Amino acid sequence: MASLEAMPCFMPSRAFRSPSLWLFLAACRLTAAADAFDLYEVRDSTLILEIWRASDLEGDPAPGNYQILVRRDWTSGEKQTYLLREGTQVAELPEFAVSLLKGGAKGRVGPERATAPGEPESNVWLGFWQRRDSLLSWLRWPTGLTANWQSSVTETKGAREEIDRQLDFIWAENPHPWVFLEAGLHRSQTGGGLSQSLYDPFNTGTHKYWGEGHWWWHAALGIPGVKWEIALANRPFPSFYWMDPEAPKAAEGRSRGSLIRQWKDSSAAMPGNLSQAVHVKFGVLRYSAHFDGDAYRIPVQEIMLEDLPAPFGPWGFGFALGGGVFTRLRMDLAPISIGIPIPRTWPTSLRFAFLRLDLDYRNRQSFHLNVAMSMALDNPALRWPGASP
DSSP states (O other): OOSEEEEOTTOOOGGGOOHHHHHHHHHHHHHOTTEEEEEEEEOOHHHHHHHHHHTTOSSOOOSSOEEEEEEEETTTOOEEEEEEETTEEEEEOOHHHHGGGTTTSTTOOOGGGOOOTTOOSOOHHHHHTSTTOHHHHHHOOOOEEEEEEEEEEEEETTSOOEEEEEEEEEEEEEEETTEEEEEEEEEEEEEEHHHHHHHOTTOOSOSOSBOOOEEEEEEEEEETTEEEEEEEOOSSSOTTGGGOTTHHHHHHHTOOOSSBOGGGSSSSOOTTOEEEEEEEEETTEEEEEEEOTTTBSSOEEEEEEEEEOOTTSOEEEEEEESSSEEEEEEEEESOEEEEEOSSTTSOEEEEEEEEEEEEEEEETTEEEEEEEEEEEEEOGGGOSSOOOO
16 A cells, blocks of 8 residues: 555545544535545655644644545635544645655655556555555665764773764765665864873873864765765774773773774874774664774674654664673754755755763773764755655
8 A cells, every 4th residue: 555545535434434524524615616625544654744844733743543635626726735633634734745745755646646547556566665664664774964063071991081072974865765875074083091192101291182183084885774884994093992991001002902903003093094884774773883904803883772762852772892892872862853845845854953962881980971963954855765754
């Protein structure tokens, strides 16, 4: 079945026995005898949520059966569209919200996508890519343009706190149902105890608190559920340096730690070095494996449950495994989502995360706390045949 399934108005199914629906239809009929109606049942909760947000309705849609009622005036050509819940009108949909049912979301079936004579009613492969199919929504990667500013503090036994700050710009899109593309530009800078140990172990005052900033990039290619990533790893502090319990000793002695191996070189940084990663997604479950034989002695792995519903925003929980086992907690506090009807037929969604916390904890003397602010823009033009908001 399709996300939107056309129903004759006289069909006596449970969803259409509501007296309020028939009163609504009767009122419309009394005002315009030349009108005609198309009634659709919405069977995709993601589509309902997207229409809800695009229509600037407050809160989240309540559970229940939702319908789309399209009223046409054959004389004037006017068309009005309503969102119904259990047969009761919830809102009249603006034109840009109605566009989500048509060209802005391929694979959804509306009045203009009726089955042609002789055409099979369904196709298992095409059906897999319908918005109604929950399986694909479990495998899709998020799309859009994202900007992040983040700062983190690392506590390691035997060293003063290390501070990191990073700026990220990330672009992701689905140019084809089977293809996912992502690219990002980043700037990282570190300062504090480990930087002092690495560049000025005898505390002669030759090293400033903040080290040199490093620009780097990453690119990813994937299919639903799996993506492969490559990144420029040219920084003196690789992404997971904080997992090494021997980091202070290794930095001061320019030697290998239990995880980090790149500090044995005189420069500590490795211009031109490339790291790789494999990411797997299935619903809320995420798995990542990071490979960089020049930076790490063993692969670093992450196992997470992401986007878990919580009172103040989505949370996550899991483990990071490298030089030890860290318990990971992620909290996205009070995110704000705004629908922007520009362009009108391809509305853009804007999401702010004013406070995102990532805590990796092994004990009181070994933890990593990251605080981030994020802004994300997404548009249906980046998603084909459509993706979860």
